[in-house]
Amino acid sequence: MARRPELEEATPWKLADHPRLGKGKVVGVVVLDGWGEAPPDPFNCIRVADTPTMDALKKGAPERWRLIKAHGTAVGLPTDDDMGNSEVGHNALGAGQIYAQGAKLVDLALASGKIYEGEGFKYIQQSFETGTLHLIGLLSDGGVHSRIDQLQLLLKGASEHGAKRIRVHILTDGRDVLDGSSVAFVETLESDLAKLREKGVDARVASGGGRMYVTMDRYENDWQVVKRGWDAQVLGEAPHKFQSALEAVKTLREDPKANDQYLPPFVVVDETGKPVGPIMDGDAVVTFNFRADRMVMLAKALEYETFDKFDRVRFPKIRYAGMLQYDGELKLPSHYLVAPPEIERTSGEYLAHNGIRTYACSETVKFGHVTFFWNGNRSGYFNPNLEKYEEIPSDIGIPFNEQPKMKAVEVADKAKDAILSGKYDQVRVNIPNGDMVGHTGDLEATIIGCKAADEAVKIILDAIEQVGGIFVVTADHGNAEDMVKRDKSGKPVRDKDGNVQPLTSHTLNPVPIAIGGPGLASGARFRKDLTDAGLANVAAIIMNLHGFEAPDHYEPTLIEVSTAQYLSASSADRTYQ
Ligand SMILES: O=C(O)[C@H](O)COP(=O)(O)O
Ligand SMILES: [Mn+2]
Numbered sequence: 001m002a003r004r005p006e007l008e009e010a011t012p013w014k015l016a017d018h019p020r021l022g023k024g025k026v027v028g029v030v031v032l033d034g035w036g037e038a039p040p041d042p043f044n045c046i047r048v049a050d051t052p053t054m055d056a057l058k059k060g061a062p063e064r065w066r067l068i069k070a071h072g073t074a075v076g077l078p079t080d081d082d083m084g085n086s087e088v089g090h091n092a093l094g095a096g097q098i099y100a101q102g103a104k105l106v107d108l109a110l111a112s113g114k115i116y117e118g119e120g121f122k123y124i125q126q127s128f129e130t131g132t133l134h135l136i137g138l139l140s141d142g143g144v145h146s147r148i149d150q151l152q153l154l155l156k157g158a159s160e161h162g163a164k165r166i167r168v169h170i171l172t173d174g175r176d177v178l179d180g181s182s183v184a185f186v187e188t189l190e191s192d193l194a195k196l197r198e199k200g201v202d203a204r205v206a207s208g209g210g211r212m213y214v215t216m217d218r219y220e221n222d223w224q225v226v227k228r229g230w231d232a233q234v235l236g237e238a239p240h241k242f243q244s245a246l247e248a249v250k251t252l253r254e255d256p257k258a259n260d261q262y263l264p265p266f267v268v269v270d271e272t273g274k275p276v277g278p279i280m281d282g283d284a285v286v287t288f289n290f291r292a293d294r295m296v297m298l299a300k301a302l303e304y305e306t307f308d309k310f311d312r313v314r315f316p317k318i319r320y321a322g323m324l325q326y327d328g329e330l331k332l333p334s335h336y337l338v339a340p341p342e343i344e345r346t347s348g349e350y351l352a353h354n355g356i357r358t359y360a361c362s363e364t365v366k367f368g369h370v371t372f373f374w375n376g377n378r379s380g381y382f383n384p385n386l387e388k389y390e391e392i393p394s395d396i397g398i399p400f401n402e403q404p405k406m407k408a409v410e411v412a413d414k415a416k417d418a419i420l421s422g423k424y425d426q427v428r429v430n431i432p433n434g435d436m437v438g439h440t441g442d443l444e445a446t447i448i449g450c451k452a453a454d455e456a457v458k459i460i461l462d463a464i465e466q467v468g469g470i471f472v473v474t475a476d477h478g479n480a481e482d483m484v485k486r487d488k489s490g491k492p493v494r495d496k497d498g499n500v501q502p503l504t505s506h507t508l509n510p511v512p513i514a515i516g517g518p519g520l521a522s523g524a525r526f527r528k529d530l531t532d533a534g535l536a537n538v539a540a541i542i543m544n545l546h547g548f549e550a551p552d553h554y555e556p557t558l559i560e561v562s563t564a565q566y567l568s569a570s571s572a573d574r575t576y577q
């Protein structure tokens with residue numbers, strides 16, 4: 001969606017009072033990451049897990065529980081075949097509006113050719129005569145952080161616009177796509193690069209590694225991840241050396257414990273053992289991921305003159321552009337190929353203008369989700385006097401199936417303290433387990449993670465009960481509710497030995513939303529219409545619960561307040577209402 005400057009002028013920041021819902025109640029907002037709704041099934045870890053709190057919300061108060069869409073066009077993705085993800089999910093939850101997201105904007109810019117006319121491309125183009133163009137990013141068709149078809153178009157377009165020497169630095173996926181799919185993606189890329197070579201462009205893969213071990217850390221959880229990538233991409237140094245990327249990925253996958261997400265770093269070398277593509281002075285670099293969170297750290301390393309997160313050894317003088325600008329507040333990177341969605345007038349900004357005091361918390365791996373993504377990809381506060389964001393350090397250097405409870409209870413305890421403190425009107429958290437453990441593909445661990453997430457919800461709901469507050473519990477997209485690769489009819493795919501393949505990715509499923517708490521007016525319930533509603537409708541709900549009407553340009557609220565002070569579920573059934 002285009003920038004709408006008219007909003008700045010015409011729309012006041014002051015929100016109208018809600019005619020029926022009062023002010024002054026603490027509102028607890030819980031986002032369960034990767035918690036979708038699907039029928040019971042042995043591969044639905046949420047249904048298998050013991051989740052009494054979430055079950056009570058669903059069964060206890062049917063007028064206050066419903067499903068909302070969390071994927072595809074409902075969250076601004078190109079098609080309804082696109083699974084949801086945290087960036088678009090939290091953007092929609094926080095912004096209350098549906099914006100065409102990075103994936104779509106890049107598609108449009110590539111299709112129209114406008115990408116090559118923009119400032120970002122013209123900037124890197126200045127290096128093409130004498131330097132190399134390096135493309136760094138996630139190699140898959142997951143559509144969450146990047147897409148291989150966009151990389152293919154960019155390779156073609158860049159060579160047609162003057163790039164003579166191109167080096168691709170790949171990050172293998174296995175998280176948004178099936179583990180093991182890296183080999184086929186490398187084959188596709190190698191074949192494209194071979195075609196470019198036939199046309200006289202010196203194009204090769206120069207380095208690689210698994211996304212979770214090389215480069216794609218987020219929220220400064222572990223800079224060593226970025227350093228491993230830097231050493232391979234910039235310095236041409238890695239523990240593994242191969243003469244081609246295909247040989248690299250095939251060989252590294254021979255290790256029985258190998259996993260695309262965690263492949264070790266490698267560099268591609270020539271016959272003499274020399275790396276074929278370290279990043280040098282005078283080169284151009286593009287990070288081709290459109291999603292921000294896992295590219296910001298590398299962007300800082302590539303762009304910031306002063307940098308102390310690890311020893312860069314060499315800081316090449318390059319022309320660097322992101323596929324998008326990843327951080328609107330930091331203006332990072334300063335050059336980019338496609339303008340990001342200008343997510344404006346988020347609920348956080350509105351509520352800050354209306355005096356709402358907000359506390360937000362998660363553990364490191366999801367901290368930016370309830371702050372940065374929630375606020376439309378802006379870091380920092382709208383009003384530091386009204387907001388406090390707190391981060392619980394995540395475990396470092398272990399896959400989350402080894403610690404599936406993660407910091408769920410710690411995050412919930414922080415939220416509880418914030419709720420009981422009387423200092424905040426909104427207490428917002430992200431509970432990561434369903435998603436982070438779900439991405440490991442480990443069913444047993446995911447079941448433990450879902451139980452822990454449910455316990456965290458209970459801690460928060462109990463605190464809300466204690467202060468007479470209101471809660472909203474929802475999720476950003478599915479993951480843990482479907483953990484197996486399925487055929488078109490929905491049956492798990494089994495190999496000849498009867499084994500299934502774990503599904504590590506998100507899903508297309510809707511997510512639940514529940515409202516309640518002693519502070520919620522007794523006639524408040526979900527409307528029966530708007531059956532197609534999605535995550536973007538949640539911001540209006542939250543504004544209502546703070547006693548405000550949502551602005552007209554927001555997706556509509558899903559709440560109505562009936563005059564008959566009656567809810568059909570018997571209160572005996574209701575643990576929370
Ligand atoms: O970055 C990741 O971990 C995955 O690609 C997507 O997961 P998220 O959208 O839940 O962060
Ligand atoms: Mn998520």
Ligand SMILES: [Mn+2]
Nearest residue numbers: 034435436439
């Ligand atoms: Mn996820």
